[in-house]
Amino acid sequence: MERKWWHDSVVYQIYPRSFNDSNGDGIGDLVGIIEKLDYLKELGIDVIWLSPVYDSPNDDNGYDIRDYEAIMSEFGTMADFDRLLDQAHERGIKIVMDLVINHSSDEHAWFAESRKSKDNPYRDYYIWRSANEDGTLPNNWGSIFSGPAWELDEATNEYYLHLFSKKQPDLNWENEKLRQEVYQMITRWLDRGIDGFRMDVINLISKTPGLPDATVPPGALYGDGGQHYINGPRIHEFLKEMNDASFGNYDVLTVGEMPGATTDDAILYTDPERKEVNMVFTFEHMDLDSGPGGKWDVKPFDLQKLKENFTKWQVALHEKGWNSLYWNNHDQPRVVSRFGNDTTYRVESAKMLATLLHLLKGTPYIYQGEEIGMTNVAFESIEDYEDIEIRNMWKERTEQGASPAELLRAVHVKGRDNARTPIQWDATEHAGFTTGTPWLKVNPNYPTINVEQALEDPDSIFYYYKQLIALRHQHDVIVYGEYALILEEETDIYAYTRTYENETWYIYCSFSQEEVTVPLSHDTSDPVIGNYSESPAGSKEELVLRPYEAIVYRTTR
CATH class of the missing domain: 3.90.400.10 (Oligo-1,6-glucosidase; Domain 2)
Known part of the structure; x- marks a missing residue:
């Protein structure tokens, strides 16, 4: 596979509204991001993915764009953006923009x-x-x-x-003139010097001709139209055309957010020979704790299903395409609360989950606050939540007679505002995010979970992430090595290998709150990284993993 700069890069997603407020209006802004670039340089990331900063009436927190070539006044000016771009580039950090072209704002x-x-x-x-x-x-x-x-x-x-809010009308991609206007807009941003795009729900842009009715799921009021717009009939044609007319002429990163995409779809989308996109965001592992009733029907996390899912994607795309790797983003709850333990073993489980993800093959994405182990929030009232998805769901389901208490519990687990509470910079009021009133309440645990505390603690989650990022930059086995699942039957352990040339790494990750003993079949004299200060106990034949322990060994032949 031809080497690309984004193969060994690590991307850090910034949700600007919640990152850092420089002017005290309670809303994060571009100058606030500039103020924290040295922090991101210290972490070691290579790329910032910037969630939308375009002019928007803000019905869906910027994903409803009124002007694709202007900056939202709350975030600053185009001069601020250019300064951010320049100062990031001076530090060796690239900037990837969000590209939202399935729909616009109704005010466009x-x-x-x-x-x-x-x-x-x-x-x-x-x-x-x-x-x-x-x-x-x-x-x-x-x-x-x-x-x-x-x-x-x-x-x-x-x-x-409008597949999303009524203030987000879908663009008609059957119209060639529209497509050309979009490609020209993309090119103008690339000429400005940005380094790529994260492409919002890009595989929804092609709809089945005639827009036929869809199957209505049991208990639902409306049809699941996804069968007529997910990976639609002209999607590959549109993406190839877009590539040829715009970003394909630049050395940039493109990642398509693609709900409903299978591994077979992803191979087509990311095969370098087809010239569509570099990688896709899959949603399958994010739905593993959803029951038959969908996202809000929360069911227990199943590690075996996670192992099956990650293995499927790692094996299918090896040497054929490229994976994106993520636990969190602006739409997903905090992973340490979701798949880890955000109380007794918050630090251990956050480090373990990071180990598991960052040693897989693909480009890892870190969501702001993940590197300090920020957790979900449980606001007491639905009035404390700002997200349009939460509010619409609440209105629809309470009108149908659902229990408000049960709905609130589901929001606490799966609501998007879990990811959107402001970054916890320090233990001062509003976590140092703003001198004003934050647009969304800060998680009350900020006095003990914050950046200042993390930077002062050499054993913090932050410095562990820094180590993982450095390892990716230093070792081809992480970037290009072949993946294989091991200890498949172990119900509390996710273990796998990465092999490249004459080197094999063994990665063990425990999801248990108890000690777990697993068999060993290799040398353990060369540990690479682990989330406990002392090596695990055991013998040549077995390994005793402590609660939420992660340990990585390197062997050569």
Whole structure:
């Protein structure tokens, strides 16, 4: 496989609204990010993925874009952005932007024109339909944010499609003129000097012609339209065209967020010969604790299913494509609360989960605060939550008679605001995030979990992440080595090997709160990294792992 700069890179996602507020208005901003670049340089990351900073009415925290080539005033100015780009580059850190082109804001100039009349030149930039003859909606699709996926616009008495919020109308990718405008916009950002794109729900841009009705899941009010827009009929054509017309002409990173993509899909999307995208974000491992009722139907974490899933992706894409590796992002709850132990063994389990992920093959992504072991938050009232997905779900399900107490418990476990509470910089008021009132409450545990504390403790989660990042930069076995699952039947242990040329690394990760003994079949004289200060007990034949222990051994032949 041809070596690329992003193969051994580590990406750090910044959710600007919650990162660092420089002016006391309670909202993080671009100058606030500039103030913390030296912190990120100390961590050792190579790339910042910046969640949307474009001009937006902020219905979905910036994922509803009003102007793709302007900066949201709350975050600063384009001059601030250019300064961030320059200062990051001076430190050897690249900047990847979010690219949200399945939909725009309903306040975008294109949509303002589109809704004026049925014969407006911009009408076909969006997906409009009349009601059916019986007066029902154009089809039965449900919105991913609850409710129907159609909104009536009274000016022309037609409906527009919105897979997400009604303020996020879907763009019509069948329109070639629209596509060319998007590609030109992408190119202008690349010419500005950015280093790539994370492409929001990019595999939803191609819809089945005719937009047919979908199957209605048991107990649901609307059809699951995903069967008609996930990995749609023209998606590969559109991505190849986009690559040829824009980012394919630059040495940049492209990662497509692709819900519902299988390993077979991912091989097609990421095969370098096909020239579509460099890597994809899969969602499968993020759904392992979801029951038949979906995201809010929380079920216990199953390590065996995680092992099966990661192994499937590692093996399938080896030498064929490229994996992205992540536990957390702005849409996912905190992993130490989700798959680890955020109380007694918070530090140990956070380090263990980091070990497991960062020694896999692919490009790792760290979400802000993950490197200090930030946890989920359990606000007492639904009024404390800001996320549109949470609020829409709450309204729909309480109207159907669901128990508010049970819904709140689900929000505590799976709500997106778990990831969006402000970064905990220190133990001062509002965790040092702002001198004002934060847009979203800070997690109350900030006096004991914060960056200042982590930097003062040589055994902190922060410095462990720094070690893992350095290892990836130093060892080809992590970047290009072949993966193999071992100890497959062990129910509390995830163990695997990475092999490259004459070197094999053995990675052991315990998910148990008790000691676990596992068999050994290799030399343990060369430990690489572990999350306990002393080596684990055992003998030549077995290893005794302490609660949430991670240990890595290197062997050569």
